[in-house]
Amino acid sequence: MERELQVLWAAIVAYVLGGVLAIFGVALGRRQGRVVLGLLLAGLLLHTASLALRWQRLDHGPFITLFEILSSNVWSLMLVFLIAYWRIPKIRPSAAVVMPVMFVLMGWLMLAHPGEGHFPPTYRTPWLFIHIGMAKVFLGATLVALGIAGVVLLRRYGIAEGRFAALPDDRRLDELAYRFMALALIFDTLMLITGAIWAQDAWGRYWAWDPLETWSFVTWLLLAFAIHLRVTYRPLPVRNAWMIVAVFVLAFLTFFGVPFVSESPHKGAV
Amino acid sequence: MQQPPVIDPGLQQTLASGGSTPPVFLRGAAWLGSLKLTLALLVLLVPAIVLAYNSEAWRSWPLAVPLTGLAFNLLAALTSNPAFRRQTALIVFHLALVALLLLIAAGRMSYLKGTLELTEGAWFEGGALTSTDTARWHAGDLDQVRFTNLGFTIDYAPGIRRDATRNRVGWIDERGRMRESTIGDQHPLVVEGYRFYTSFNKGFAPTFTFTPTGGKAVLGAVHLPSYPIHEYEQTREWSLPGTRRMLWILLDFDETILDPAQPSAFRMPSDYRVIVRDGAERWELRPGAAIDLPEGRLELVGLRSWMGYNVFYDWTLPWLAATAALAVLSLGWHFAGKFRRKAWDA
């Protein structure tokens, strides 16, 4: 366990360095794309190693305890964000918005108890990976959209305009954020479908309004609402950006709030 | 070829401010199919969900109202909104949503949920359940289902945490042949569309033969409360078959079945006694021992296990899965088409 935690610490240090550098880059109006990319990638590789060590030791994936769920989500969110960061250089400064959100999750992770949990028999199915995989892509896409929306909002309210000023205009960013919201809707839909299939197998019903099901359904509806709002009223980018913040907050609460306060069997962490 | 008349929201405003008035049904369709109504109905769905979440009694009409509204809204939009005309994938996606609603509604009107308990070696037949919740138009044939519990094993991790359940079952298939398989956890037994799931509800069943004076012996099993949840209440009142005599049955053993300190498994105790009480009288029985009661002779045959099953029937399941798959594929198709035109990093 020691080794795995040391590697995790090293990963977090790399993530934090990359994030801090990205924030300074924006604040000071400098370009740091490659260094940040390198640090975040190093963090991701170390993190992967730490997860693999734990997986090997416990013989099950990081899906059970709060510690594991936070860790695997930090990993998947960093992975999705890193892909966007690498493939869409224009939006790189949005790391200054995304990384503080990640710092919150990382801080929480460092406080969580790294002890092991019981792997329930209902988790011995490929649906575990499919369902959780879809959920992770969904949240990742929402995070990238949040980063872009954050740039629009910060620019609008005159905060840290330095490097942000060089980014594409609001309309272009809005369009890009919308693409990630569309991706989020697709993967959220897949998450709900695969979750229902799994629930039918594991608990003999595909839907029962348990807290996590209900919250994720409301999140899905809010996504549909946000997308419709856009095609109906063509709101200004700033309004769309606020909508994205709302979707992210709701998704975040669904992922990291509900499972840990509810008493139902569907905790994401039993 | 002449295009059918189309009304879009922009045109609607022009019309409202003085153009010639379109036929009433077209105006109706434009209003009913308006995207603003969609937004309003989506908002209305939220309190309905809060109600459904908080109470089982509020899971039908509060949801049905906004959902029916959305279905009509959508069908009207399909006829009146030009956006749909141009985008086939979008139409397929939205139609799949309506189909999902219809299927869910059909499922809600014809499902069956229930529970039953089966002693090891006993058959489920005749369709009698311990508890049921049957929809009004349930059309399945539970009477036709026959299966038998051939015994189970359940592993427990340290801390008495339930692990894999493996339950051997035998059943009669459509051709009347006997089949066998192992169910448990993710794997229900599916017969005639009924899905039987093992549950955490299971335990010990002292088994007796009762031979009424001058009559034929019958076998009876007493399902003691679920183990290990009710570890210290392994007792139950039991009415002697065919009589009005109530006996009080208790299973007594000293050995540890499930060890909190190490991995263990659900099994029968190897050394046990069954205590039978009838008012002030009390007997301690070992397997093979018998007592004489005014109504006849009661012999303890031994100890078996019993398993509690959840039953679920919903013929819409495969259709729901297919429709949901269609919905998500067409959603992907719609966005792929839309975003392909311009690079992400343009």
Ligand code: HEM
């Ligand atoms: C909760 C269920 C619904 C979901 C998840 C949903 C989702 C979507 C999505 C993803 C789009 C594509 C937007 C785009 O291409 O940018 C869309 C467009 C559209 N939706 Fe829905 N929708 C839902 C319900 C409805 C309903 C009830 C109506 C009925 C009016 C409707 C009418 C439309 C129309 C007309 C468009 C095309 C808008 C345009 O391109 O101008 N949708 N919807």
